[in-house]
Amino acid sequence: DSGVTQTPKHLITATGQRVTLRCSPRSGDLSVYWYQQSLDQGLQFLIQYYNGEERAKGNILERFSAQQFPDLHSELNLSSLELGDSALYFCASSPLATGTEQFFGPGTRLTVL
Amino acid sequence: ELKVEQNPLFLSMQEGKNYTIYCNYSTTSDRLYWYRQDPGKSLESLFVLLSNGAVKQEGRLMASLDTKARLSTLHITAAVHDLSATYFCAVDDKLVFGAGTILRVKS
Numbered sequence: 292d293s294g295v296t297q298t299p300k301h302l303i304t305a306t307g308q309r310v311t312l313r314c315s316p317r318s319g320d321l322s323v324y325w326y327q328q329s330l331d332q333g334l335q336f337l338i339q340y341y342n343g344e345e346r347a348k349g350n351i352l353e354r355f356s357a358q359q360f361p362d363l364h365s366e367l368n369l370s371s372l373e374l375g376d377s378a379l380y381f382c383a384s385s386p387l388a389t390g391t392e393q394f395f396g397p398g399t400r401l402t403v404l
Numbered sequence: 405e406l407k408v409e410q411n412p413l414f415l416s417m418q419e420g421k422n423y424t425i426y427c428n429y430s431t432t433s434d435r436l437y438w439y440r441q442d443p444g445k446s447l448e449s450l451f452v453l454l455s456n457g458a459v460k461q462e463g464r465l466m467a468s469l470d471t472k473a474r475l476s477t478l479h480i481t482a483a484v485h486d487l488s489a490t491y492f493c494a495v496d497d498k499l500v501f502g503a504g505t506i507l508r509v510k511s
Contacts, residue, residue: 293446326499334492334501347498381446389497390454392437395447 294318295384295396303402309370312399316363316384322346323365324385324393325357329378340365341388372403406431408495410502417483417509425505427476427493436469436476437499439492447492451478483509 294317304310316323325337327350336349340359351357354372359365369376379400383393407430417423427436435454439447451460453469453476460467464487466479476493488509494501 293448324499333503334494334499336498336500339498349498383447383499390435392449392452393499394449395439397446 293394293396295382295394297380297382297396297399299399300397301400301402303404304372305404306372306374308372308403309368310372310401312367312369312380312382312401314365314367314382314384314396316365316382317394320384320386320394321363322385322388322393323359323363324383325351325365325367326381326383326395327378328381328398329375332378334381337367339388346388369401374403377401377403406433406496406500408493408500408502410491410493410505412505413503414506415508417480417507419484419509419511420482422482423480425478425480425491425493425507427478427495427502429474429476429495429500432471432474433495434469434471435496437494438467438476438478439494441490441492441504443490450491480507483507485509485511 296315321342324339337351339347357367379398381398382396385391385393438450451467456471458469490504
């Protein structure tokens with residue numbers, strides 16, 4: 292158990308809908324990262340927040356957004372969902388902004404029907 | 405754009421044998437990470453390599469980093485069934501991942 296929690300574990304929804312994935316980092320970690328894992332794209336970095344501020348952006352679609360709250364938990368919002376958004380979404384956390392290993396949560400499996 | 409290549413992508417090993425997984429990356433970086441993923445599970449951090457020449461060992465696994473060659477290796481010694489998993493290398497703080505190496509250890 293990495294200490295990173297994610298909810299929900301599974302999510303099944305329809306195309307065009309909007310969902311919110313939630314992540315609580317390990318105690319004391321200030322950085323939160325979001326990753327998407329799919330069969331065709333592999334593991335891709337989406338976005339990083341550090342102490343409430345956006346720090347780095349990866350291959351995140353405009354339909355997706357994220358934020359980190361004052362208590363350091365983070366939410367990833369996915370809207371206008373398409374079949375291709377079906378994937379495993381991981382959150383990771385680390386103590387610092389750079390140069391430290393990231394600890395991954397259990398993931399949220401999103402299925403878009 | 406940073407690209408990370410792993411090979412082989414699939415590795416079937418006999419128990420007790422040794423093998424090496426290679427991770428090449430395209431641009432300069434001194435931050436390389438190895439992760440393990442079991443089917444349907446999350447990623448588990450194995451090694452953090454933060455400087456040229458870094459070598460780390462844990463049990464039957466040893467990882468090394470050559471930043472000049474832009475190459476990291478994950479060496480498996482005397483493989484056992486419990487090592488069966490997918491192994492990923494990732495480069496940079498934004499974790500650009502390789503495609504992963506599926507390792508199957510046969511008895």
